[in-house]
Amino acid sequence: MAENKQAKQPKVKEPKVKKEKKGMTIKTRRSLEGIMFITPWLIGTAIFFLFPLITSIRLSFSELTSMAGFEMEWNGIENYRYLFQQSTTYIPNFLAEVKDTLIDTPITLVFSLIIAMLVNRDIKGRGFFRTVFFLPVLLGTGYVMEVLLGSEMNGVITIPSGLLQAIGASFAELVTGFLSRITTVLWKSGVQIILFLAGLQGISASLYEASRVDGATEWENFWKITLPLVSPIILLNFVYTMIDSFTDSSNKIMSDIEHCFSNGALARGASMGWFYFAFTFLVCVIVLAVMSRLTFNQGER
Amino acid sequence: MSKKKEKKVKIKNGKVKKRFKFSRLLVLILVGCLVVFCAFPLVALICRAFMPLDELYVFPPRIFVRHPTLQNYKDLLTSLSSSTVPFSRYIFNSLWVTVVTVFCTIIVCSMGAYGMVKHKPIGAATVFTVVVAALGFSGHVTKIPSYMIVSSVGLMDSYAALIVPSVATAYNFFLMKQFCEQLPDSLLEAARIDGAKELRIFWTIVMPLLKPAWSTLCVLTFISSWNDSFSPLVYIHSDAMKTLPLAIQTISGGAGVVARSGTPAAAALLTTAPTIIIYLIMKGQVLQTMAYSGIKS
Numbered sequence: 001m002a003e004n005k006q007a008k009q010p011k012v013k014e015p016k017v018k019k020e021k022k023g024m025t026i027k028t029r030r031s032l033e034g035i036m037f038i039t040p041w042l043i044g045t046a047i048f049f050l051f052p053l054i055t056s057i058r059l060s061f062s063e064l065t066s067m068a069g070f071e072m073e074w075n076g077i078e079n080y081r082y083l084f085q086q087s088t089t090y091i092p093n094f095l096a097e098v099k100d101t102l103i104d105t106p107i108t109l110v111f112s113l114i115i116a117m118l119v120n121r122d123i124k125g126r127g128f129f130r131t132v133f134f135l136p137v138l139l140g141t142g143y144v145m146e147v148l149l150g151s152e153m154n155g156v157i158t159i160p161s162g163l164l165q166a167i168g169a170s171f172a173e174l175v176t177g178f179l180s181r182i183t184t185v186l187w188k189s190g191v192q193i194i195l196f197l198a199g200l201q202g203i204s205a206s207l208y209e210a211s212r213v214d215g216a217t218e219w220e221n222f223w224k225i226t227l228p229l230v231s232p233i234i235l236l237n238f239v240y241t242m243i244d245s246f247t248d249s250s251n252k253i254m255s256d257i258e259h260c261f262s263n264g265a266l267a268r269g270a271s272m273g274w275f276y277f278a279f280t281f282l283v284c285v286i287v288l289a290v291m292s293r294l295t296f297n298q299g300e301r
Numbered sequence: 302m303s304k305k306k307e308k309k310v311k312i313k314n315g316k317v318k319k320r321f322k323f324s325r326l327l328v329l330i331l332v333g334c335l336v337v338f339c340a341f342p343l344v345a346l347i348c349r350a351f352m353p354l355d356e357l358y359v360f361p362p363r364i365f366v367r368h369p370t371l372q373n374y375k376d377l378l379t380s381l382s383s384s385t386v387p388f389s390r391y392i393f394n395s396l397w398v399t400v401v402t403v404f405c406t407i408i409v410c411s412m413g414a415y416g417m418v419k420h421k422p423i424g425a426a427t428v429f430t431v432v433v434a435a436l437g438f439s440g441h442v443t444k445i446p447s448y449m450i451v452s453s454v455g456l457m458d459s460y461a462a463l464i465v466p467s468v469a470t471a472y473n474f475f476l477m478k479q480f481c482e483q484l485p486d487s488l489l490e491a492a493r494i495d496g497a498k499e500l501r502i503f504w505t506i507v508m509p510l511l512k513p514a515w516s517t518l519c520v521l522t523f524i525s526s527w528n529d530s531f532s533p534l535v536y537i538h539s540d541a542m543k544t545l546p547l548a549i550q551t552i553s554g555g556a557g558v559v560a561r562s563g564t565p566a567a568a569a570l571l572t573t574a575p576t577i578i579i580y581l582i583m584k585g586q587v588l589q590t591m592a593y594s595g596i597k598s
Contacts, residue, residue, distance in 0.1 A: 135577075
């Protein structure tokens with residue numbers, strides 16, 4: 001390719017090209033090296049993400065005519081029209097999911113940052129605590145969580161019925177709702193805690209020492225040192241939590257999509273997935289755009 | 302040890318000492334409560350794995366086991382060995398696939414993230430958009446087109462089918478990118494001035510510095526890859542190539558089967574063990590102090 005281009009270029013430009021070839025500017029060399037480093041990842045993503053992505057867009061606008069050959073026929077926005085006009089469950093489920101994510105994400109973030117800071121302190125047996133907080137993640141994707149979060153074990157976690165009557169039904173509902181939310185948040189924040197810990201560990205102790213010498217309180221230290229320096233991790237965790245909540249296989253939209261796929265309604269599943277993920281993508285972009293202005297990177301100076 | 306002592310001495314200074322003691326107690330109580338809460342799933346799992354059948358169906362459900370039994374494990378082994386493939390084969394399959402996936406994804410994603418963050422090549426912004434887009438997509442939606450690719454390349458029913466599609470992951474890339482941004486440019490520049498080649502910089506400077514990041518990645522990828530029963534379901538046909546989660550899923554026989562309802566818990570305990578072990582091994586690395594100390598100017 002490169003040779004072809006050179007040959008086609010007019011004669012006047014030839015010396016310039018030669019010069020670049022011999023000693024590229026530092027900038028172009030850096031750039032080339034960067035491309036070299038990214039290439040393996042890019043190839044993998046192109047094959048196993050971009051191509052499937054495009055196929056599923058096409059699928060969402062068409063009808064599958066033959067399962068074996070994966071032949072499809074364009075039918076415009078028919079699938080989407082079904083979702084918005086005929087399906088009675090899609091839109092309510094979608095809104096409920098968005099609401100849940102919007103509530104859970106900040107709670108998880110604040111909670112896991114607090115835990116990470118507590119465990120990062122010089123308390124006895126912190127190694128033990130770190131392991132325990134991570135346990136739910138280790139069990140997380142498997143069978144156990146399904147049982148615990150499902151109906152089978154519900155009787156264990158909810159409050160006794162005598163207490164329920166004493167405090168009134170509506171208030172009790174509030175309490176149970178709160179409890180179950182906290183439970184899920186706590187059990188799902190292991191990864192975030194670990195990531196925050198890794199971030200907190202990266203902050204050099206000399207910064208805190210210097211500020212202590214200057215007479216700063218712990219409170220000030222938190223706002224002026226800890227928070228800015230873990231801000232990239234906050235962004236990372238924000239995105240992770242959100243995505244995790246959106247694509248959690250226990251949520252209704254995801255199980256609907258899976259249901260469609262396993263029953264051969266591929267086109268409908270693709271359109272459901274597409275609308276949902278386009279929304280997720282949009283939220284991610286907004287979050288990243290807003291947050292990346294607020295984060296502080298110590299590497300660049 | 303000496304570091305700990307120093308800190309304790311500092312705390313013991315009049316006013317500071319009093320306030321600290323109270324807050325420490327509060328912290329301990331709070332953390333203690335949370336520990337009980339977090340340890341609950343594991344305790345419940347262990348108990349269920351050893352529960353006899355009649356205790357599993359008691360209402361209200363019990364957490365602790367009264368008469369522990371090994372019956373669940375016996376059932377598990379009988380049902381697994383009834384097939385033609387020995388149980389150890391599933392364990393080997395799972396282990397091999399997981400280890401290779403973890404290794405490859407760490408290398409590929411760290412390289413990519415480093416290249417993008419520290420070299421800022423043309424199109425870095427586009428790559429990042431792709432990453433963000435890829436973050437939001439659940440594997441379930443892209444699975445069927447991926448299946449088409451894997452089968453057309455002829456990788457079906459092989460280890461590669463389980464490994465290759467999950468190497469270039471967007472989230473791993475994103476994680477490494479966030480940590481890469483913390484690397485000081487000055488260090489890399491110093492290495493370049495000393496005449497280090499790019500690959501050498503990557504191996505001897507960037508990777509050691511990013512150890513906490515990729516250790517975290519190692520744990521996370523190990524867990525997800527080890528527990529993944531969906532990809533083998535799509536890509537694997539023969540019994541001999543099945544991974545442990547899929548094998549267990551096929552024998553546990555769904556929710557309605559009463560006869561072996563203790564086996565899923567027993568199996569779950571068995572499959573969880575390696576993830577707990579890998580976490581305990583990597584924990585020291587994950588939480589090791591980032592080797593920044595020598596860098597700060």
